[in-house]
Amino acid sequence: DWNPGNVIAEQVERIRAQVGDARVICGLSGGVDSAVAAALVQRAVGDRLTCVFVDHGLLREGEAEQVERDYVAATGVNLVVVDAADTFLSALEGVSDPETKRKIIGREFIRAFERAASDVVAQAQEEGGKVGFLVQGTLYPDVVESGGGSGTANIKSHHNVGGLPEDLEFALVEPLRTLFKDEVRAIGRELGLPEVIVGRQPFPGPGLGIRIVGSITRDRLATLRRADAIVREELSAAGWDDEIWQCPVVLLADVRSVGVQGDGRTYGHPIVLRPVSSEDAMTADWTRLPYDLLAKVSNRITNEVAEVNRVVLDVTSKPPGTIEWE
Ligand code: XMP
16 A cells, blocks of 8 residues: 555665765755655754755745745754845846746756755865765656666756766766656655645746746835735635645736726836646646635735735636636
8 A cells, every 4th residue: 555654664774875974965845845855864863964956036925934934944954044045136127028038947956956066066175075965856757758778977857856967976866756746745744744745736937937927026016925925825725725726826927908996097017927726737727716715805905005006817628728827
């Protein structure tokens, strides 16, 4: 019988056998896969694991704290936090083309991660140790999709962890390679990880950067973060977390529309709700959320988020629409 406790015990043995007395590094994204992979490796090798979290400033409300505070409290893992928001935001200044945004975010992510990884390696050398391994939260569906090969050294860019410096040779530790997402969640719960991380819906590596149609600024990020937090709160409260695949919330920063509030005319931005139902994100349908729930979300957003005066619902399936707007 499949049971998370057995899988954990088995993986801990395997990881110990693979790693020996070397040190290990792992990038955390805030998502469930890297969080569970790191927690498994930490069970196996303890202090010889160092996690690196690059905060690119494009996460949703509370997500950086969930990694920096709650995840560390639950696991006791060694964590290096790179606060790279300023770097990312300056690199993204004035950029509104989606592909250019993605390229910049990917490039800056690799740079920040490489720098932090080099520091960890240097520190280990000073202490007479050696970092030999890099953890990846590769799942079984990823293995199948990419043809089953196992990697050493340079990392596929597919999971938001980019390449590493060419002079650094790491072998990969991939403790989730035989598992499906729901099994990974069960293992995460068994390991005592916070539910906000274990239960998190898919969220793209480039984060809120590709949910602002237009260029990215601190103010626009703050606006979107508020609206997104309201949507997540109301969907959860109404019991929709397990029914929907994910619900991107998008700020149309390049669009304005006229509205009225109190005695005054407003000229604000629309927020788009994109709730989707899907099995694998390859195809999706828009989720038929109840009108009353939509009304509540709309009222709250227009009342509580000053720059937003209109809420619209995306009723496009995939195809022809993608799940994300950019
Ligand atoms: P689309 O928009 O292509 O999204 O229908 C399909 C799924 O992939 C997620 N997504 C990304 N994930 N980096 C990621 O890690 C990305 O650049 C990226 N773009 C889209 C999206 O949230 C959805 O779950």
